[in-house]
Amino acid sequence: MKSALLTEKNPAPDTRHGMILYMENVSVSFDGFKALNDLNLYIKKGELRCLIGANGAGKTTLMDVITGKTRPDTGTVSYGQQINLLQHNEEQIARLGIGRKFQKPTVFEALSVKENLYLSLKMDKGIWTSLWHALSAEQRDDIDQILHTIGLLAMQHCQASELSHGQKQWLEIGMLLAAKPQLLLVDEPVAGMTVSEAERTAELLTSLAGEHSVVVVEHDMGFVRSIARTVTVLHQGSVLAEGTMDAIQSHPEVKKVYLGEEGHD
Numbered sequence: 572m573k574s575a576l577l578t579e580k581n582p583a584p585d586t587r588h589g590m591i592l593y594m595e596n597v598s599v600s601f602d603g604f605k606a607l608n609d610l611n612l613y614i615k616k617g618e619l620r621c622l623i624g625a626n627g628a629g630k631t632t633l634m635d636v637i638t639g640k641t642r643p644d645t646g647t648v649s650y651g652q653q654i655n656l657l658q659h660n661e662e663q664i665a666r667l668g669i670g671r672k673f674q675k676p677t678v679f680e681a682l683s684v685k686e687n688l689y690l691s692l693k694m695d696k697g698i699w700t701s702l703w704h705a706l707s708a709e710q711r712d713d714i715d716q717i718l719h720t721i722g723l724l725a726m727q728h729c730q731a732s733e734l735s736h737g738q739k740q741w742l743e744i745g746m747l748l749a750a751k752p753q754l755l756l757v758d759e760p761v762a763g764m765t766v767s768e769a770e771r772t773a774e775l776l777t778s779l780a781g782e783h784s785v786v787v788v789e790h791d792m793g794f795v796r797s798i799a800r801t802v803t804v805l806h807q808g809s810v811l812a813e814g815t816m817d818a819i820q821s822h823p824e825v826k827k828v829y830l831g832e833e834g835h836d
């Protein structure tokens with residue numbers, strides 16, 4: 572289904588070569604300190620990628636560069652083959668189909684689950700009309716589908732404040748989905764979740780891959796193992812290693828600089 576947001580002003584990324592994101596030779600300095608150091612990262616269309624790295628490795632800065640919050644000093648960042656993200660601001664990048672979920676859920680507590688989703692649908696129009704009948708049949712179907720995907724169909728009329736921490740995280744993922752992103756950036760999705768919520772989140776993120784490309788930053792190695800096909804390890808602002816979880820866990824440099832330090836996180 573074609574997104575209403577993908578207009579001439581918001582073109583779809585050209586992913587004919589199978590890649591949704593290209594970051595090449597990207598460096599970011601803060602007062603002379605290189606938070607990203609000649610970083611190269613490629614994300615395939617439809618993949619679920621996990622990004623790990625010790626505190627200060629550059630994970631947040633990397634997400635900030637993709638979403639336009641931080642401008643790199645050098646390098647290129649391309650969404651599909653043709654969209655130069657460095658020429659767009661944060662709002663434009665969101666409209667181009669890159670959604671970001673921060674660690675802390677920011678749902679509207681006083682609104683119902685479903686109303687939170689309407690709000691996300693309507694964001695591109697500037698003014699929020701919460702009336703269900705004002706939505707097109709396609710938009711209503713989209714919301715029902717999202718409620719199903721995030722497992723909150725039965726709770727659609729509950730006030731968001733009544734949701735558990737995990738349910739709020741799923742609602743916020745649903746709010747991102749309402750804007751029909753192609754690339755989803757998800758920061759520490761299972762922090763603070765119960766074991767069963769984390770399992771459900773693993774299923775949810777896995778189910779989103781394919782139709783969406785998903786990049787997950789996560790410290791919980793058990794969770795990473797449960798979802799990741801490819802893991803990228805950042806260290807001192809560069810990619811130290813990339814591969815399957817097994818390959819990463821037996822990589823001597825990774826063991827030395829990251830996995831050995833995990834308990835100190």
Ligand SMILES: Nc1ncnc2c1ncn2[C@@H]1O[C@H](COP(=O)(O)OP(=O)(O)OP(=O)(O)O)[C@@H](O)[C@H]1O
Nearest residue numbers: 601602605606624625626627628629630631632633
């Ligand atoms: N705005 C800033 N000003 C100065 N230094 C910064 C700024 N943002 C990040 N840094 C520094 O850049 C480095 C990389 O930070 P970043 O937040 O990207 O790491 P991270 O991998 O996300 O770490 P964490 O897991 O702790 O969130 C850190 O040393 C941090 O102190």
